[in-house]
Amino acid sequence: MAVTSKVRATLVAFCIIAPAVAYGHGFAGKRFFPATLATDDPFVADELSLPTISYQKVPGSGDEPGGRETDFSIDVAKRITENFGIEIGATYKHVQPDGGDAQNGFDNLGLGLKYKFYQNDVHEAIVSAGVDWDIGGTGAKRVGAESFSTVTPAVFFGKGFGDLPDNAKFLRPLAITGLVGYGIPTRTSTTTISDEGDIDVERNPHTLEWGFAIEYSLPYLQSFVQDVGLKAPFNRMIPVVEFAMSTALDRGQSGTTGTVNPGIIWAGQDIQLAVEAVIPVNRRSGNSVGVLAQLHFFLDDLFPQTIGRPLIR
Amino acid sequence: MMLRSLVLACATAFAGFASAPVAAHAFLDHAVPAVGSTVHAAPASVRLWFTEPLEPAFSRVKVLDATGKEIDKSDSHVDASDASVLAVSVPALAPGTYRVQWRVVSVDTHVTEGDFTFEIKQ
Numbered sequence: 001m002a003v004t005s006k007v008r009a010t011l012v013a014f015c016i017i018a019p020a021v022a023y024g025h026g027f028a029g030k031r032f033f034p035a036t037l038a039t040d041d042p043f044v045a046d047e048l049s050l051p052t053i054s055y056q057k058v059p060g061s062g063d064e065p066g067g068r069e070t071d072f073s074i075d076v077a078k079r080i081t082e083n084f085g086i087e088i089g090a091t092y093k094h095v096q097p098d099g100g101d102a103q104n105g106f107d108n109l110g111l112g113l114k115y116k117f118y119q120n121d122v123h124e125a126i127v128s129a130g131v132d133w134d135i136g137g138t139g140a141k142r143v144g145a146e147s148f149s150t151v152t153p154a155v156f157f158g159k160g161f162g163d164l165p166d167n168a169k170f171l172r173p174l175a176i177t178g179l180v181g182y183g184i185p186t187r188t189s190t191t192t193i194s195d196e197g198d199i200d201v202e203r204n205p206h207t208l209e210w211g212f213a214i215e216y217s218l219p220y221l222q223s224f225v226q227d228v229g230l231k232a233p234f235n236r237m238i239p240v241v242e243f244a245m246s247t248a249l250d251r252g253q254s255g256t257t258g259t260v261n262p263g264i265i266w267a268g269q270d271i272q273l274a275v276e277a278v279i280p281v282n283r284r285s286g287n288s289v290g291v292l293a294q295l296h297f298f299l300d301d302l303f304p305q306t307i308g309r310p311l312i313r
Numbered sequence: 314m315m316l317r318s319l320v321l322a323c324a325t326a327f328a329g330f331a332s333a334p335v336a337a338h339a340f341l342d343h344a345v346p347a348v349g350s351t352v353h354a355a356p357a358s359v360r361l362w363f364t365e366p367l368e369p370a371f372s373r374v375k376v377l378d379a380t381g382k383e384i385d386k387s388d389s390h391v392d393a394s395d396a397s398v399l400a401v402s403v404p405a406l407a408p409g410t411y412r413v414q415w416r417v418v419s420v421d422t423h424v425t426e427g428d429f430t431f432e433i434k435q
Contacts, residue, residue, distance in 0.1 A: 027338075027425070029426070030425070030426050030427040030428070032338075032340075169349075219340065222341075222343075222348065223340060223341040223348060223427060223429070224341075224348065224427050224428065224429050225348065225349055225429070226348055226349030226350075227343060227344070227347040227348040227349060227350065269337035269338070269340075269364060269365070270337045298337065300423075301337035301338060301421070301423070302337075304421040304422060304423065305421075
């Protein structure tokens with residue numbers, strides 16, 4: 001049904017007058033931050049990642065054989081209020097051990113809450129706090145899903161460099177997002193008994209979960225700094241490097257594992273496509289380069305009057 | 314089997330979303346004078362092309378001089394023949410650097426804003 005211009009103007013007026021103006025996903029002032037793949041960004045948004053696909057060779061450890069792992073994930077984020085939202089994610093894993101039979105199944109469900117408590121549009125800055133709950137026992141043990149939960153409170157941040165002086169104007173398209181979290185396992189150790197009766201006790205340390213993404217926005221360069229003549233699809237591309245890390249803190253464990261992910265994000269009007277290489281930072285993290293790709297939907301753009309808006313305004 | 318279901322779910326979602334009536338955030342596509350450009354002839358107006366149609370009542374552009382004073386003719390308007398174009402007239406501009414500030418609302422009520430400079434040199 002066509003909406004009359006009068007009704008539309010009324011809707012727009014309501015939107016403008018309402019205390020919380022609908023800037024939507026990933027904006028701080030004129031800065032658009034894309035959704036990142038390996039590290040969670042600070043935005044509370046209505047969005048859907050379907051699917052995120054990753055492929056990586058997994059190194060062997062002790063008696064455990066190495067293999068190849070392919071993951072298919074879905075993540076949904078929904079705003080409850082303008083600044084508070086929930087997130088839920090599920091991952092289906094296909095694990096092919098070296099010399100063994102393939103295993104398939106879901107990893108544990110993930111549930112998250114996030115609250116944006118600071119935003120500065122002039123300085124393109126944003127800070128949020130949240131908690132992620134990896135719900136133990138909801139996944140399949142055969143693909144490595146843990147029987148215990150891990151709760152990770154975290155702080156998320158984002159900063160664009162659009163406030164740099166004129167003599168550094170070509171650095172203005174740069175931005176960084178990141179997070180620092182503290183992973184708390186609900187069990188101190190996990191005991192497994194092999195078919196041969198061997199007992200193995202694995203200690204579950206607290207972890208520091210940290211990561212960041214450095215991005216250079218070509219749309220920002222084109223629209224706010226200098227039109228350098230980029231045409232589609234390059235004028236919507238955002239080169240990015242993500243660093244996703246985890247550091248064991250106690251219970252006899254130490255060291256950092258993680259990956260460095262250089263890639264490209266193409267941000268369209270209502271969807272985003274991204275692909276990244278997944279490079280292990282050390283031998284414990286892996287010994288070959290993997291790949292991570294994602295199709296992402298901006299629900300606030302696709303369905304601005306229904307599921308793409310906060311439940312409570 | 315599960316993998317096939319996942320692929321089917323992705324394809325269904327993509328097809329469903331692709332057919333949704335979409336009018337997203339309005340991003341600046343290009344402008345005349347161009348973003349960050351240096352021109353040798355003073356323009357009679359500043360025109361901005363956006364990626365989405367705009368709501369005329371809530372979309373504005375203004376031109377400021379180097380001191381931050383608004384110097385346009387205060388006739389900011391969305392083009393009657395192309396709702397994705399926003400324009401404002403300017404008087405005869407002297408050489409110098411000018412800042413263009415805009416704030417627009419796309420037809421689905423999303424707000425975007427921005428600014429850029431251009432320079433006039435003789």
